Ligand SMILES: [Zn+2]
């Protein structure tokens with residue numbers, strides 16, 4: 033009986049990682065070589081980068097080239113993966129092979145080594161949580177460069193959901209009109225706003241806005 037070190041849910045199987053987190057970690061590891069490759073086009077100044085970064089809104093764009101160079105460099109993605117593999121090999125008393133070849137080749141072979149050890153990692157390695165967390169963060173940060181958050185696809189921000197529950201509490205979640213979409217649905221309370229109530233919707237939103245300001 034144990035608790036998964038990554039998602040902290042109770043895991044009746046009794047390892048260090050639950051089945052879901054083990055599977056997710058395997059998928060993330062398998063994606064790493066593709067993510068590594070996917071970063072390449074972003075090294076060259078291009079429209080794709082400019083649009084991808086600016087569409088996100090929020091904080092100012094990071095100095096993207098340095099970030100990508102670091103991730104693709106010897107200490108970046110490959111460094112993280114090789115460090116974990118070395119730790120696994122040491123823990124299991126296995127012979128350590130010096131990494132050879134290009135960064136890409138090294139990344140692929142370190143990923144393969146970790147995948148081969150995944151059953152042991154999830155059941156027997158007390159560092160499994162830290163390891164799985166770092167792999168998750170790594171895939172997330174690379175993905176955020178290659179495919180920025182879906183904010184671009186959420187469409188137009190309409191305002192706050194004016195639906196009230198039976199206790200008279202205002203929902204207030206942000207409503208989005210999907211690009212080219214004909215229906216607005218609150219992702220939080222599931223209230224649907226078909227086009228014929230959009231006029232009314234604006235009025236409700238304005239009223240709520242006024243009430244909030246007062
Ligand atoms: Zn878990």
Ligand SMILES: [Zn+2]
Nearest residue numbers: 193203218221
């Ligand atoms: Zn709502």
